[in-house]
Amino acid sequence: MTSMTETFRLALQNALAARDTVSIGRTVIEVLGRDPYKVEVSAAHTAARRIAEAGDAVLISLLPDQAGADAYVPTARGAGRRASNYLTVDEKIIKDLPCRIALATEKWNALIDEGMRLTQQKIENDPVLSAFLPDWKAERRVKERARLMAEAAAG
16 A cells, blocks of 8 residues: 555656646645645645655745646635745746745756846846845855855854
């Protein structure tokens, strides 16, 4: 007998084989044929984290309009304006929205760093964004991890 997490991991991997960006919530609903219970959603998110930790995809948080046609929009009131978790291998989404990445392995670092550089350029070239984000600086993932590890060791 396979565990719930393993079942969702296989379902998410099969969905990723067919599409570049996969909604975790929508995949769970497709597998179950009904709205999931909290424990099932938790198992699906655990499965998605395992896929991202293996480097097979990037775990990212997207708003429905950022995710495209396959966007999962929860039915709860106001949910259409909230972000949901997705697995993606779509390089355009990763480059365009590097700050929304929840989990990615070193395999994706170059692409994420390119997205951060492009984001930095957009902020510097837009006076409104520059005014709202005056201290925002793109930081390479390798440097960010080193800084966070140093802070954790010091504190």
